[in-house]
Structures are given as structure tokens and as C-alpha cells.
Amino acid sequence: MVYLINIKLREDYSNLIFYLSPLVAVFLTLFFGSFIFLILDLSPFESFKIFFISPISNSYGISELFVKATPLAIIALGLSYCFKNNIYNIGAEGQLTMGAIFGGGIGLLFNDSTSIFLLPLMILFGAIGGAFWATIPALLKTKFNTNEILTSLMLTYVALFILDYFVVGPWKDPAGYGLPKSMPFPDAGRLPVLFDGLRIHIGLYFAIIICFISYIVYNKTLFGFKLRVSGFSSKASQYAGFKYKNLIFYTFIISGACAGLAGLFEVSGPIGLLYRDISPNYGFTAIIVAFLGRLNPIGIILSSLLIALTYLGAEDAQLFLKIPSAVGFVFQGLVLFFLLGTDFLNKYKVSIS
């Protein structure tokens, strides 16, 4: 007897499955993750405890969770504008770096300032730096029809080398024993923390505000509607008279500004100066956060917390289980694989006859 697998586009497209599939993906990731621990001769139960529970079992841990989730959420919220519009800006890491260079540069320029205006100026320049770096692929896309995926990716590495140039060259701290880092920002250029002794900072408020604004933009404004239409079909959007090229610009600028903000928050918050490795891949990981959160502002906040936990858990795993912290990347990769995979069942109906 021959079995045939039939695949049909679903007509009864279900919103419930759409929002449930990230949970299924997380569950599958944990299931397969336990095999990885078994291969490494570790008890999966104990390892999961160290990975996912003990990092957030005290106030310091919870603060760290928000420290990591804040940049991820801000970048992913920005990226959701691009992705909704079906524009693939995958250069958030570069835009983050540019934001850190612009905003951090202001902090270094006025390094003896005690003005209360220094930090707002740095934040502004952080957003401008990120937006500026994102306008390049937007301009090339609208003017020359150049593929934005490749240009934004290439520009990421250009930005990383520019940062490298500054911290080993003109901005190197003369009192830094020749290490590739800048001098620390003045106190007026540091992001205020929310609680004494913890690193959680006011960037969190920005993340919540951006989430709130995005929710309103997507659900209540014409701009949000235009994004959805042109994401569905750029032709339909042009027939409807929407200026598609402008939409590309706006979405790139919004996502670049968000990534730039996140970069500035990192350097003026937890780090306090400029050096080479300001971001542990936040710009790329935020792409996973955006997809896992279903491009929905509230979903993105939740998924940023989950992905932040993989960073924290990986640090603890390195300390207590003696496995490299890169294990966090294994979980991030797996969860994206499974999420993309489960989407298939959401979009298509599979039957065997």
C-alpha cells in the first residue's frame, strides 16, 4: 500500500496556533537540549536547573535578566517594523555599533562635563548614529534596487572595524596601559541605574515605552496599516497609492535608531566606556527575538526575556558545569530552527492518504 503525503495551504488559518507555536518551539528546544547535556555526561535535570532557574533565583539575577533583555527587546521592536514590511534589515549589529560610536563619541568629547544635558545628547546621537547607518542600505535599496539583506550585513562588519579603529587609535585611553579601550565616560554620561547595587538601568523604561508606542502604531494608525499591506504585497501597497519607497526609509530609520539606542545604552549603562566587544551578538540574536515574538510588541518583550535567559544560563553553565558559554547559542539556534519548522504546520495542512 502506498501512502501519499498531501500538503495543502490551510484555509482555516488559526491565530491560536500562530501564537502557540513559539511555545511548542521552546518545548522542543528543551527536549533536544536535554540530549546535548546527556552527550556531555551531564544530568539534564540538574543542568536545566543551573541553566534556567538558578540564574534568576535572586534579585541580582533578575536584574541581570533585564539588563540583557533590554537591548534585545529594543532592537527587536525596531526590527519588527522592517520585518512587517518584508524588508530584511539584518545589520542591526552594525547599527548598534554605530549608535555606540556616535553617542559614545559625544560622551568622550565632553569628558569633563557635569551637565545634565550630556546623557540626553548622547542618547540622541546614539539613535542618530544607528539611523544613519540604516539609511545607507535604505538609500541603496530605493535608489539602485540593491539587495538590502547583503548590504546591511556587509555594513555590520564595516561598522565593527570603524569601532576597532577608534578604540585602538584616536580614542584610546592614554592611561589604559595600551589596551584597546577608551577612557570611561564622565558620571554625567552614565545611564542611571534603577536600584543601588544592581545593574538594571533606565533603558528598561525606553523598552517599555517603545513597546507601547509600537502596539499603538501597529493597531491604531494608518502607518501600521500601510506596513501590513505592503508587507503582504508591495504591489498592492503601490496600487493603494502608498509611497512604498518612503515606507522602506521609515522602517529602516526606525529600526536603525532603535538599534543605535540599544548600543548607546550598553556602552553608557553596564559597560561605561567604548571597547571592541560591546555586544555579544545582540544585533543578530534580536532577529531571533523578533521572530519568536511573532513581530508582536508584547510577544517581543516576552521572547526577549526568554532569550536573555539563554545568555545568563550560559554564563552560569560555564561557571558551574564547565561548558563554554557558547552553549547559549546552541539553544538560540535550536529555538529558531524549531520555530521556523512549526510554522509549516501553521501554514499548511498535512494529511496522509
Place this chain on the structure above:
Amino acid sequence: MNIDLLVGILNIVLISTTPLVFAGIGELVTEKSGVLNLGLEGLMLVGAVTGFITLVLTGNYFYSLFFSIISGVILSGIFAFLVLNLMTNQIATGLALTIFGIGLSAMLGKKFSGTPIEGLNPYYFIVISFLLVFMVSYFLSKTKSGLIVRAVGENHNSAYSLGYNVIKTRYMTIIFGGVMSSLAGFYISICYAPMWQEGMTAGRGWIALALVVFATWKPWRLLVGAYIFGGVAIMQMNLQAIGVKLPGQFFNMMPYLATIIVLVFISSNKLRLKLSAPASLNITFEKNQ
């Protein structure tokens, strides 16, 4: 500048560029069939670590090469299953593959980091890389199968209605690309370094990706481009040594800037774009539309 120094520099360029040729020529074939695989960096790292571990455990170069290639087949097979059968987004899937590969290779290689090994002579692989470029060029331009690959990459719907198996063709090209990337990784950890260190491919996967675009999807240009990119990297070190005052980072960003310029150049003109880029690149093929 004496002749010995020049020969020395050329030798280093030759040795250090080969992984770019391997990974680049694999990705070129994958992209010619219409699939964009951003997972090169992950594939290279896993290829490097499996080759290294196998060599440490067995001491046999053949097994080492074999398992390195197998790792490429498995990982790119997973990528192919996702993008071809489950019709997932190629960009997201490729990024997932890279992130997964970075993590997996670091985990597997932890115990072996710093273990000394006897390196393999790189010159065999340099010769093989040249032969591969020749073979791929011949395959794509002169054989029927090569024509099918290009047809599938140009317009998968037409190729499908002409009776060609789009999915099968793309499985082949994706796995070829995966094997080439893991071969590049094997070369780095066994011939070039020879050692294992977390994240040792150092962004070569991304440069290889840029290279394919820089070469406008043509095998011979890819070879030339690889040596330009590789040469620029080596030149930077030597120029610094003789006291040229240009910052090294400027040279490091050259491959990426050059690729953006080439991209703008080919995409500003519709005809030029048509002549070089595969038209179905990064578009999902849905059989049951």
C-alpha cells in the same frame, strides 16, 4: 624589497586564501540554484571542530576529512529540509544555522582546545581548490546538469513545469555548498592553523558570502576575488611592518565595501542584474500554490 620577501608574501597569501575559495565556490553553486545560505560560518566551524576531534581521537587524516565532510552533509541537510520541504525563510534559517554552529563547535571542541596536532601539508588542498573552481565552472557552463541548476535558480516555476525536480536539484547544491564549507573548516583547523580554538574561522564565512556577490556569481572571478580579498588582508600586515600609516582596519573593511560597490553597480541596471544574479535567489519554491 627583495625577492625572498615577495615570494614569502605570495606564499602566505596562497595558504591563507584557500578556505575562502572552498567556502565561496560551494556557496556560489548553492546560490546559482536560487538558495541563499547564510550558515557558512557555522558550517565551517563545525567542519573544523569535527575534523580536529576525529584527528585527535584516531590520528587518521582520512577519517578526519571524512567526518568533517559528514558534518557538512548533516548540517546542510537540515538546512535544506527546512528551507525546501518546510519552506522556511532562507535568511532566518541560515542565521539559525550559523548561531547553532558557533555554539555547537565551541561545546564539542572545549576539551580539545590547545591539543597539539601534526598539521597536514596545505599545498595539496591549494591545488584541489584550483581544480574545483575549474570543475564548477565547467559544470555550470558546459554540462546539462549545470544548465538545470542554473534554470532552477533563474526561474523555479518554469523549471518545474519543464519537468525538472527543483527540490532535488536544490538538495544537491545545498549539500555541495555545505560540504565545501566544512572542507574550508577542515583546512583551517588541520592545515592552516593547525589547532582548534573557539570561533577560529574569524568571520571567513561572511567574507566568502561577500565574495560570491563580488564575483557576480562567476567561478573564475570568484577565484580572482578570493586572492584579492586574501591579498589585501596580508598586505595590511606587511604595509604596517614597513611603516605605512594607513590604519589596518581600513584594509579589513575593504572586502565588505568592495562588495557593496559591486552590488550597487550590478543592481543599478536591470539588464546587468539579470545577467549576473540568479533571479530566484532567496525566493521560496511552493509547489502546491
